[in-house]
Amino acid sequence: MSHRSAAEIGRTVTGPREVPPLGEQRPATDLAHVDTVLGNGLRVLAVRKPGVPLVDLRLSIPFAGTDPMHPATAEVLAETLLTGTARRDRIAIDTELALIGGELSTVVDPERLAISGSALASGLPTLLDVLADVLTAAAHRDNEVRREAERIVERLAVARTQPRVIAREALQRRRYGDHPYTREVPQAEDVARVEPDAVRALHAAAVLPRNSVLVLVGDVDPDTVVGDLEKALRDWASDRAASVLPPLPEVTGDDVLLVPRAGAVQSQIRLSAQSLPRTDPRYPALQLTNLVFGGYFSSRLVENIREDKGYTYSAHSGFEFTGTSATVQVDADTANEVTAPALLEIRYELARLGLVPPTAEEVESVRQYAIGSLLIATSSQAGLVSQLSALAMVGLGVEWLVGHPLRLADVTAEQVAEAALEFYTPPRFTGVVVGDAASLAPKLAALGDVAVAE
Incomplete structure (x- = not known):
């Protein structure tokens, strides 16, 4: 029997092999x-x-x-x-x-x-x-x-x-x-x-x-x-309280800043925009929106600049939660010669997400991924304590975690489309490109909305 590649294993005569659907997901109600x-x-x-x-x-x-x-x-x-x-x-x-x-x-x-x-x-x-x-x-x-x-x-x-x-x-x-x-x-x-x-x-x-x-x-x-x-812990006591980080200013859309790193042969693209905290009722829809854009391996961004064009080995978008604030980050490391085209394609995918909304099939795929990955992440004690610790710092607890799969299950394709159009438009983002300014500046300048750090 001849050896088959991963691509061959993943396909049938009628097209890509379908991923089997998740079984019925029962909420973890036994977390006493x-x-x-x-x-x-x-x-x-x-x-x-x-x-x-x-x-x-x-x-x-x-x-x-x-x-x-x-x-x-x-x-x-x-x-x-x-x-x-x-x-x-x-x-x-x-x-x-x-x-x-x-x-x-x-x-x-x-x-x-x-x-x-x-x-x-x-x-x-x-x-x-x-x-x-x-x-x-x-x-x-x-x-x-x-x-x-x-x-x-x-x-x-x-x-x-x-x-x-x-x-x-x-x-x-x-x-x-x-x-x-x-x-x-x-x-x-x-x-x-x-x-x-x-x-x-x-x-x-x-x-x-x-x-x-x-x-x-x-x-x-x-x-x-x-x-x-x-x-x-009875002896660990004080009338004073631990010092909480001051609220972060809201991230506003602005030019991408080219930060010089002379002689570098690779560039780091980092974009960011204001997002929603987990306490916001729109967060489940935004979570699925992010997965469609760049939050997992089969996302639009990865398919474009990694699989199709080969601009980067790793592209990703994800949330960062700090206090009661939240932002979304888009990361990609690229060779100098494709940095400008990669930034162009990232902006293209951001715009396309709102103008060509995720299909029902895309939404269902990321929904299964989100629910399944959450269940896997909380299946171990270490994973559960990590999830709950992050939630507890913003006043949430077990009830939020138990109820989140159900909230994800209720998200509609229309809600994802609304979130895409509101939160993932290119003008909402700012960021940096770190790399060799001498070789990058002319091409990045041609894209517009790029400034060079002094």
Whole structure:
């Protein structure tokens, strides 16, 4: 029997092989949960998900700051949070977590400090004890602060040479100017100047329970685990609240800015427009609209500039949710010689989406994809805790997640067409192209609505 290619396997004598439809989707109504606020002001969302004897948790602490040194100090704080307390050094923390099959990790951005953890369900008391210890008594010892700062400086030296990092920073400045949200990557020179006393002061002032959210998912009884959390975190308390990021300015349509990167042989195209938050009743229709445009592999954008024209290996559009705001991003990396044609085709697909609305077949295809991918994403404990953590930070919870497949199922092709015409027109977008200005500027200028950064 001769070998058949993937293309041959995917076709029949009458055309492309049809993807079988999804079976009947039943909402996940068995997510027993408790959504409450502890005495210290911390919101807790505890969900029972049996099947494996594990627990996953995510603690999200609003962590905004306006001081120019805040991004650097926050980065060092996150890296040293788990390096020791008054009772445990780094080795003791790692050892106790290993004995319960557990782990804790941290990450910080301009919006929040996130602490993620997991362990065997039987080890939850130990996991919570370690978590409470680092929240209330992290030492941020001088030698740990200096060692981690040096490591961060080394990472930043590499990161700032990466095209994707350069493009992200350029897009953030284009969208939001000097808003604190644009300072996602601290300056290496600022990190090198971070003092241990500053890290400890930031911990005392900003690692606070009020306005924060802890989501816990696993083989636990939600009512019981809330009591365990109340007891474990009783000493983590303050009359002050964690600092929430100031509202973002609305993204308005504008020229695409060509950001020079001399000698680059590849360009990064990044476009963005204002979108809708998940709390808006029109969001389900907009979600399907985005999938049709560029949100999955069979989208119009991918079919055009990847499959048909070969301008890029990867093209994608997706949402970014920040506080109560939401934007849509369009990303594509291209060789210099096809950057201008790729930008032209992206604009063409944006216009076509509104003028040639998605067909009923397209809408049904992305509907199945959206529902199926959501069910897959929330089938694991880690996926469910991640989804719920993002929702909880904007006041949503299990009920929204359970009801979302039904909302997607109710979206009509007419609603998708309306969303396309309102939110995906080219004039609503702004953005950047990062690349070699000498070779790109003449062709991009011919497209119009492109400016060159000074």
